[in-house]
Amino acid sequence: MRHTSVSAALLVAAVIGGLGVAPAGAHAQEGPAVARAAWIKSCHDRKNDTDAPCGHWRLITRDGGGVALPDAAATRRHATGAVAHEPGRLAISGDGRVVAYERARDHRLVVRRVAGGPVKELPTSLVPKGIGTDDLLLYVSPLGDKVLVEYVDDSGRQPTKVVTVATGRTAELPARDSVRGFSADGDEVLATRTAEDNTTALVVHRLGGTSTQRTPSQVVANAPVTALAADGRTVAVFVSGDTGRGKPPRLRLYDLETGELSAGVDLALNPGATPYFARWTADGRLTATVVSAEDGKPEVVRVLTVDTETGDVTLTDRYSISKTSYSSTKAGE
Structure with missing residues (x-):
């Protein structure tokens, strides 16, 4: 846990588990070793008149190029071993330097640097007996040093696991909690918890073993997008825009320790441009990703830096994903 005011200059380069992962603020240049997103192609089965993922996952790199991941599974597996016709699990760290995925030949979860190098196998216990990769969700911490697996099996008794690479x-972490994501420094995990009276609480789990829980107002609990800062208590809350009433999306800040909720600001976005997801950077900047997609056209992704006091946004990256994509995932998602 860190205070959100920490300067990027204080970040120290680290080598994590042989992956050679450095904090995002440690290098100014962002070359082909940094991934923006990953996508997998869609193929149509004429016989069954259905679409399904096919081919290899491909990384879209910062320089505009692409890197194939031929050892990443195109499709998931049920607990029985049968094919689940949905894209194989894959996630990219917030800094874009590390990717985790299920391996094609055995569906084991693995981690590797986007720049290349050896693949590191994660513990087999992350996919326990009776669980398929179709029964889990995969997250990677901002620097790629931790991988989180949340289970969505029918029994609902399998605890979430966070492995240090x-x-x-x-x-x-408790199975009853639904994960929202890592904090900006990866030391905490934000989750929600539904009580018997149908109220929803926010919970911050510190990976050292303690947690903080508070039941916020519904505008916070039902927010489509939230992000936890490096201080482990400040939650960015994005309220959806209203196209019918011409109201843009709004941002509010919630202090999970005190329960204080800011008045909020309108974001300098169109009413229909509610962020798809958001995250804080380690040096205290808030970024939001806005996605627009139309049938038969490329998916357009905009990464914005948000001024939390004024709601102004600055475009920091823009790229597109092939119109042939079946599914995609963005760095830090």
């Missing part, structure tokens, strides 16, 4: 050490 360098050591293989695994922490468990």
